[in-house]
Amino acid sequence: MDIFCIKAVSLGVLEKVLISHDGAGPGSGWFLDKIVIKHKEGEEAQEVVFPCNRWLDEYQDDGKTERELTANKHGSSMKTFLKGKSCFPTTVFYTTVFAV
Numbered sequence: 701m702d703i704f705c706i707k708a709v710s711l712g713v714l715e716k717v718l719i720s721h722d723g724a725g726p727g728s729g730w731f732l733d734k735i736v737i738k739h740k741e742g743e744e745a746q747e748v749v750f751p752c753n754r755w756l757d758e759y760q761d762d763g764k765t766e767r768e769l770t771a772n773k774h775g776s777s778m779k780t781f782l783k784g785k786s787c788f789p790t791t792v793f794y795t796t797v798f799a800v
Contacts, residue, residue, distance in 0.1 A: 701733075703793055709741065709791070712740070714737060714748055714771060714772050715768050715770065715771050716750075716769065716771070717735055717737075717750050717768070718719055718766065718767070718768050718769075719732065719735065719752075719756070719758055719766070719767055719769065720756065720765055720766035722765070723758055723765045728757075729755060729756060729757020729758065729759060729760055730755070730756055730757065731754070731755050731756075731757075731760075732750055732752040732753075732754060732755075732767065733751075733752065734750060734751045734753070734786060735749070735750040735752070735769060736748070736749050736750075737750070742785070748771050748772070749771070750769035750770065750771055750772065751769070751773040752767055752769055752772050766792055775779060780799055
């Protein structure tokens, strides 16, 4: 399992994300569990989960290397998270990828 963290500016309320890869090179496909986006502003933090549970691989699943993911409506909100600490930037993107 690989976890990637990308720091970015606030993008507001996200409802969908588009993720893809170019399929270049042998074994370039991968299985995407989910994308988690955490947004922290002041002392309040929110987390939005975009479940996938699919392959991005031209030889697996349906052969697609691009997925449009919709936010899980049951995403969690975390309030008073790391009170008084600035460990997180404004927005953090987490993706969990399983490579076989």
